[in-house]
Amino acid sequence: MATRQTQSLARLMRAPAIILLLIWMIVPLAMTLYYSFLNYNLLNPANTSWARFFNYQYFYTDPAFWASIWNTLVLVLGVLSITVIGGIGIAMLIDKPIFGQGIVRILVISPFFVMPPVAALIWKNMIMHPSYGVFADLAKFLGMQPVDWFAQYPLFSIILIVAWQWLPFATLILLTALQSLDGEQMEAAEMDGAPAVQRFIHLTLPHMARAITVVILIQTIFLLGVYAEILVTTNGGPGNASTNLTFLIYRAARLNFDIGGAAAGGIIAVVLANIVAIFLMRAVGKNLD
Amino acid sequence: MARAVSRNTRIGWTIAAWFVALLIFFPILYAIITSFKTEQEAIAGFDLIPSFTLDSYREVQSQYNYFRPFMNSVVIAVGSTVLALIVAIPAAWAMAFSPTKRTKDILMWMLSTKMMPAVAVLVPIYLIFLRTGMLDTRTGLVIVLMLMNLPIVVWMLYTYFREIPGEILEAARMDGATLGQEIVHVLAPMAVPGIASTLLLNIILAWNEAFWTIQLTTTNAAPLSAFIASFSSPQGLFWAKLSAASTLAIAPILIMGWFSQKQLVRGLTFGAVK
Amino acid sequence: MGSITLKNVRKAFGEVEVIPGVDLEINDGEFVVFVGPSGCGKSTLLRLIAGLEDVTGGQIQIDGKDVTDAGPAKRGLAMVFQSYALYPHMSVRKNIAFPLKMAKMSEAEQEKRVSHAAKILNLDSYLDRKPGQLSGGQRQRVAIGRAIVREPSAFLFDEPLSNLDAALRVNMRVEISELHNNLKTTMIYVTHDQVEAMTMADKIVVLRAGNVEQVGSPMELYAKPRNRFVGGFIGSPNMNFLEGAAAAAHGAHAIGVRPEHWQLSTTEGAFPGKVGVAEHLGSDTFLHIQLNDGTPIIARAEGEFPVHHGDNIWLTPQDGRVYKFDKQGLAL
Numbered sequence: 044m045a046t047r048q049t050q051s052l053a054r055l056m057r058a059p060a061i062i063l064l065l066i067w068m069i070v071p072l073a074m075t076l077y078y079s080f081l082n083y084n085l086l087n088p089a090n091t092s093w094a095r096f097f098n099y100q101y102f103y104t105d106p107a108f109w110a111s112i113w114n115t116l117v118l119v120l121g122v123l124s125i126t127v128i129g130g131i132g133i134a135m136l137i138d139k140p141i142f143g144q145g146i147v148r149i150l151v152i153s154p155f156f157v158m159p160p161v162a163a164l165i166w167k168n169m170i171m172h173p174s175y176g177v178f179a180d181l182a183k184f185l186g187m188q189p190v191d192w193f194a195q196y197p198l199f200s201i202i203l204i205v206a207w208q209w210l211p212f213a214t215l216i217l218l219t220a221l222q223s224l225d226g227e228q229m230e231a232a233e234m235d236g237a238p239a240v241q242r243f244i245h246l247t248l249p250h251m252a253r254a255i256t257v258v259i260l261i262q263t264i265f266l267l268g269v270y271a272e273i274l275v276t277t278n279g280g281p282g283n284a285s286t287n288l289t290f291l292i293y294r295a296a297r298l299n300f301d302i303g304g305a306a307a308g309g310i311i312a313v314v315l316a317n318i319v320a321i322f323l324m325r326a327v328g329k330n331l332d
Numbered sequence: 333m334a335r336a337v338s339r340n341t342r343i344g345w346t347i348a349a350w351f352v353a354l355l356i357f358f359p360i361l362y363a364i365i366t367s368f369k370t371e372q373e374a375i376a377g378f379d380l381i382p383s384f385t386l387d388s389y390r391e392v393q394s395q396y397n398y399f400r401p402f403m404n405s406v407v408i409a410v411g412s413t414v415l416a417l418i419v420a421i422p423a424a425w426a427m428a429f430s431p432t433k434r435t436k437d438i439l440m441w442m443l444s445t446k447m448m449p450a451v452a453v454l455v456p457i458y459l460i461f462l463r464t465g466m467l468d469t470r471t472g473l474v475i476v477l478m479l480m481n482l483p484i485v486v487w488m489l490y491t492y493f494r495e496i497p498g499e500i501l502e503a504a505r506m507d508g509a510t511l512g513q514e515i516v517h518v519l520a521p522m523a524v525p526g527i528a529s530t531l532l533l534n535i536i537l538a539w540n541e542a543f544w545t546i547q548l549t550t551t552n553a554a555p556l557s558a559f560i561a562s563f564s565s566p567q568g569l570f571w572a573k574l575s576a577a578s579t580l581a582i583a584p585i586l587i588m589g590w591f592s593q594k595q596l597v598r599g600l601t602f603g604a605v606k
Numbered sequence: 607m608g609s610i611t612l613k614n615v616r617k618a619f620g621e622v623e624v625i626p627g628v629d630l631e632i633n634d635g636e637f638v639v640f641v642g643p644s645g646c647g648k649s650t651l652l653r654l655i656a657g658l659e660d661v662t663g664g665q666i667q668i669d670g671k672d673v674t675d676a677g678p679a680k681r682g683l684a685m686v687f688q689s690y691a692l693y694p695h696m697s698v699r700k701n702i703a704f705p706l707k708m709a710k711m712s713e714a715e716q717e718k719r720v721s722h723a724a725k726i727l728n729l730d731s732y733l734d735r736k737p738g739q740l741s742g743g744q745r746q747r748v749a750i751g752r753a754i755v756r757e758p759s760a761f762l763f764d765e766p767l768s769n770l771d772a773a774l775r776v777n778m779r780v781e782i783s784e785l786h787n788n789l790k791t792t793m794i795y796v797t798h799d800q801v802e803a804m805t806m807a808d809k810i811v812v813l814r815a816g817n818v819e820q821v822g823s824p825m826e827l828y829a830k831p832r833n834r835f836v837g838g839f840i841g842s843p844n845m846n847f848l849e850g851a852a853a854a855a856h857g858a859h860a861i862g863v864r865p866e867h868w869q870l871s872t873t874e875g876a877f878p879g880k881v882g883v884a885e886h887l888g889s890d891t892f893l894h895i896q897l898n899d900g901t902p903i904i905a906r907a908e909g910e911f912p913v914h915h916g917d918n919i920w921l922t923p924q925d926g927r928v929y930k931f932d933k934q935g936l937a938l
Contacts, residue, residue, distance in 0.1 A: 136349045
């Protein structure tokens, strides 16, 4: 029933959420855009002046920027490939008729609920520490030289930690998709003589395609913003070896007090995120009706 | 799939699945075990049997006043979620039960605000907080986390509310219920489970948030995520104590998380996967 | 009392006119069925009567009183929805008692009416279950129970059987008819199934594209369809239509012959053809025939008629059983 009275009531009910989000989205973003054209350093605020495109130019010529873009890309793609492939495998494993399925599920999804600083510190100190970590113990047990993971393979180490955090998410969503797969369809394919590998390629994968897309897109949004894991492990180093775009902007803003530069970096981050967002919105939008 | 499989196959799959599950769970398990070790045991090499001492838990409280960040986390996570619900319930309600042509656009736009990288607005938010004295206050964090999670809250509630069939509301109207009675007797009881799941998932998200909490707090208002991040150098906190602090930080949320597995899928995929 | 009058009732959703204007008279105690293909506006018409939709124009009267602007609860009608629309969080007892509770009836009276309704509908042993624990047929009964207890002036049914399987549908059909015989309350019943319409109705209203095509008793519609649409819609299997020379011989643009009105012969007749599929049911035989000019025909013979696939057959319409239609489809 869509009488006029309920319509105006509905507008009133929607308004607060819309207005709040509008402010939250437009005001800071406009400010970021404005600052990005300023020479503005918090250590020397008196010297603020128009910079035009200098901040962007600066980023463009700064090797640290390109390194951070590259690191961001490697981090996102690395984590995505581990979590998607691992997620499909683990989801299929859990979907098998196993004993204690409920507990296995709980164990597998647990890392998702561990806050990033805790996850990173556990891995840094108890698992990957060059002298006291479990990996070092294992290496010693096998008679090998322990690896100083964060010094030698900083980006890989972070990828490993972040992948551990997101593997449960991918697994859980892919498992949900897998469980909606029609059993009769599988049996029909079996009757038609399709071997297991063919069934996986022609039935399971296409059925999960949508879920895989969603996993990739949503994770990408979050992975572009990986921050705490870097802060508590490598602090972006050695050098810029594990600095991603988020961390670079954080450093510019909070450690170098370069408001203009950080703002320009923020705008670049928005552009990057938007490219992903467009695809994600399409995938989600299709499901609205 | 209710297909008969031989017992051996089943046992084989079970062993494989449990192996993988324990491997994934191992870091958490190991942190829990280490929290019951003494500091000497903690760095003495791989050992799954601790001496079951509670010293670390005691010291985390006495040396670092653990209770303060814990309460900050509770206030900030619960506060921001409840605030978000207060704003989101009417909005989602209106969009689900009196949709207009633009409802879909509004929802998509709300979703798009979630895509904005936090770091892009770090500079202005930090400066606003700096100038208004909101840095290192719980209020400030409650506001930011509330706004950050608002789109997810609206979306989750919307998908739940939409599952309440319109015919039920019409039936209540035919049965003589007024709008008030309709809400009290029919809608509210049907909406409560959805609202509860939304609450649960968003407390989890707010509890684990580790960008704004680190940027906008130092000591007074620092929740657990910022508190623990400040111990990134090992000299700050020894491992058994770090493990104890970590265990306390993740235990409540881990348990809540186990209960909200199903809602997790829906909430984090914006209803795209159910 | 429950007489309902519609005067030039119109409904438009935005630009789209769903019901261009309907006049209808429903007498107290009548069982009226709105029937028509999907999208014909029958459900909308029912919802207008219920008050769940606002009319765009015209007037609705119940027992002579104008209720056009009255809310659904004020009209004294009860409705059974297609999805049953039971309250999932309430027990069967509470579901049935809900309208009474809304009417602020005393607990004792509520209890009395609920147990009475439960007895009529065989729900006694399920009163404390939740709707989720019931089968489709049981849910249907609860929905009817919720309608009965209010002692409404009329019942509205919106395709109530479409979610049930075939066997259950036949049972519920009989139960609803019996209920009508016992209660003698006006019932308006919407369906797209002409068998339900024929078997249950005192009066059938055939709708197409929001227009009333014909109103009448089942036998009136069967014997004297006003146009080709009604002729084809009422009766199962559908009426066979012939055009061209065969129709011209009767002085019409098209003629219609019902499957049961053919004289069948294996030797001679008006229209020669070949038997395609022959369905031998024992009590009847249904023949799918292709005439020599290609027209497909369905014919029904009583009892066993021994022909098989590929046999030659001749069809002759029974005397006085030919429906004649003009170019516009109107009956001649």
